[in-house]
Amino acid sequence: MALEPGRTVEELRELRELTGDENGAQRVAWTDTWARAREWLQAKVAPTGARHEVDEAGNQWFTLEGDSERALLIGGHMDSVPNGGWLDGCLNVLAGVEVLRRIAEDGRPPLTVRLVDWADEEGARFGRSLFGSSAAAGSMTDQDELRERRDADGVSLPDAIAAHGVDLDGALAARSRLENAAAYLELHIEQGPVLESLDRPLGVVLGTFGVERHLITWRGQAAHAGSTPMDKRRDALAGAAKLALEIRPIAAQVGDGAVCTSGGVVTKPGIVTSVVETAEQLLDQRHLDAAKLAELLRLAQEASERFAREEDVEVEWERIWSIEPIPFDAGLIELADAAITEVSGTSDRLPSGPLHDAAEVARAGVPTVMLFVQSLRGLSHTKLEDTKPEHIELSVQALDRLAAKAIERLA
């Protein structure tokens, strides 16, 4: 009723003025600019009467008490990458603020409603993303490694977060914040080109991709570019080149949104006068279905062994990182479909390639769903990141409808 989606666009612009510069957003977590953004947020929410707290992991919570202790959570993150865009993370929070205002105006809700601004989603300063949400989800297990991390200026992670009242060893106590959570909703810009190519403002996110990330090392034989006949070569680059091309038909074969990326190749000795002796190739494979992700990996490994035989080189795989697919809640996906259809006439479903705080919450067992709003040219993590104002307004409306439906369902 009192929802004013245009206000969200105005507040996003106000925040950009306050915490950005000519290079983009500068709300890097655990900095003064980030703290200033959070104080500004607190002042914006204050008129709703929501209770403000910061938890043991540095997450900022705004709570509207309801008839039940069971809580609907709406989340986002105020932090940005350096020279970031004006939407990534803070759109989620500010749309949530507008929904909170509407709910507060409607009177005491049947469920408790909480808005959360997660701490350090981006991991821009210390290379550890999803800090606050993983602590709250109880999946943070790398404290010992984090203790050693330092930023570019040599400041340690424990010192940096202590300056903002967070103790690394105490962060997991934030787990209690999810105890009464009945559902978690998050709006985010897509950061990809799918909705724009479909000419749709909004989409429902089915879950976050599972990821298999490997370093593949091809070993051949360095040999003089002038004195070594073509049929006497053992060219490591040939193996890497074949695999960089083969992952594309493999992705097509497995289908259902599979993506495979060879993000880089490092060649040694890497000089113009020598056949490549060693090629180190990065491979990233993603799928929403665990079995199909395993199939992507198996097919790529089989192909690599075939190429190694063809080229008389050696190939070795080393897993860098992996995560299982995290599907979102089927019931909430249906509610999100309905909410989007109400505000824009139709709804599409798509997976999320990037991870989000929502994935951590879902992993913790809280029924979760995300909405994506169209990104122009698929750009993010740059000041060129953009979304049409009318789409931002539609996204606020859709999040509000979804929140209303979730409260109705859960009450």
Place this chain on the structure above:
Amino acid sequence: MALEPGRTVEELRELRELTGDENGAQRVAWTDTWARAREWLQAKVAPTGARHEVDEAGNQWFTLEGDSERALLIGGHMDSVPNGGWLDGCLNVLAGVEVLRRIAEDGRPPLTVRLVDWADEEGARFGRSLFGSSAAAGSMTDQDELRERRDADGVSLPDAIAAHGVDLDGALAARSRLENAAAYLELHIEQGPVLESLDRPLGVVLGTFGVERHLITWRGQAAHAGSTPMDKRRDALAGAAKLALEIRPIAAQVGDGAVCTSGGVVTKPGIVTSVVETAEQLLDQRHLDAAKLAELLRLAQEASERFAREEDVEVEWERIWSIEPIPFDAGLIELADAAITEVSGTSDRLPSGPLHDAAEVARAGVPTVMLFVQSLRGLSHTKLEDTKPEHIELSVQALDRLAAKAIERLA
């Protein structure tokens, strides 16, 4: 008659003891170790009565006067790369010493015979190979650039060579040394696997390859590895990968010993989470025939444009360096064939992939030929470089026969 090829093997070992260490040969040009090797050489040649001189470019000459001023030249280089092998360059010189001894023992030759130890063939310290031979050939045109070059310790090239009596601007005066040259002979290890794979100790070199060397830049679009569907990508690595594979059928199609090498690829941003935006690819193409070399280049450029269209990326070629093929003298090639056949029963002809001082001499118009002796495993520029002693002895015999035939032909 008095030729003692076994003595060459012994002297090579003596030199290795004198100027090498556990990491290999250390006769880098313009160093004390190199100067010590040259003094040792001078002492070895002294008993022949040959006149010793060092020219304006630092080349070391040993002259046996003959009935005619016309001269037969035999050449090599005492300098090595750091941690080099025991044969590259000095085998050529020491085999020449043995031939000089045989000719001197035979009495005054009908032609003047000169052994030359070229200065700084490797260019290991300042990145400028063929220093002395290009000065003598009159093809050194980069004095202004060389003036600015510094070694890893910051010592300038002009200062380093001045310490060995060479003035950069005066080096071209060494041209006069080729004035009476009637033929130039050079023995070298093959530095490649061809003779070993043919199971032949020796081969005649047809000339040095022409080279086309390019930096090829592929430009696509960085995009998130998770959020960008496969059909929306503009992957710069795909262009580079296709070309790295395509140069092989192109080399086969042009044939006659064509070699093409993609020696390295640099990918940017080169991270696991992004489609490759820019791929910088090194390409080296070589052929003994200028028209076929041009064909190699044309086919690769056409293929790259086709790949750029297929992948919706941009491609740009920048020539780094090129040199025309330098064919050796047809008459001397026949004499070399005959000499090799006499000592080993058969003879093969092959092109030289690497450049050699002989190419500079040939470019200056002096009839030239080279002999290759088998390299084990094709290795050079490493302490693992090796050739069987019996093959070294055969190579000294072949060089001696070739010198005798050349003198007979030219007298």
